[in-house]
Amino acid sequence: MIGAVVVLVAAGVLLWQSRSGDNDAPVDEDLASRITATGVTPYDVRLGKADIDEVRVEAGSVLVDYDHTDEDRHAYTLVLSKAPSGDLCGAQGSGEQDDGSTCTSEDDRMSSTFEEMGSFSLRRDGTLLTLSNLVIESDPGIEERAFTALEAAEPVPADDLARH
Structure with a gap:
């Protein structure tokens, strides 16, 4: 019985360390400042076993690149930007777009596909989260x-994203 408890405690510690491994990394103060200046709410969205690889700010958006430790999964990017009002597919609305892609939106969700690639967005508290x-x-x-990962994501301080 005691052995099982020790194993469970050890597993919990390892899981906690793996999820918080970068919390000891120094904060890139310049990056944290640029993230804050965008005015978007920072989120850390986890899809599968992916870990944050790189964080950058471009054109008023925060881009968080994730890599996968599982070789049969592909990397992805989380884009955090100011959420537009109205239809997330824009002026053309849902359906085929001018560039050949397909956009579908309903309420605060949007799916966009082009050939074998896709993006999924959720509007939350003034921020558009896009995988x-x-x-x-x-x-x-x-x-x-x-969408499950986007809905489950919690806001994080800019410093948390600026540690990577």
Whole structure:
């Protein structure tokens, strides 16, 4: 009985360390400042076993690149930007777009696909969270998992994203 408790405690410590491994990394103060200046709410969205690889700010958006430790999964990017009002598919609305992609939006959700790639967005508290560059062709359940991850994501301080 005591052995089982020790094993469970050890497993819990290892899991906690693996999820918080970068918390000891120094904060890139310049990056944290640029994240804050965008005015978007920072989120850390985890899809599967992916870990944050790189964080950058471009054109008023925060881009968080994730890599996968599981070789049969592809990397993806989380884009955090100011949420637009109205239809998330824009002026054209849902359906085929001028660039050949397909956009579908309903309420605060949007799916956009082009050939074998897809992006999934969720509007939350003034921020548009978009999981982009996902391979959808070989992973039919990716849309459901992406929206589940977006909905479960918690806001984080800018410093948390600026540690990577």
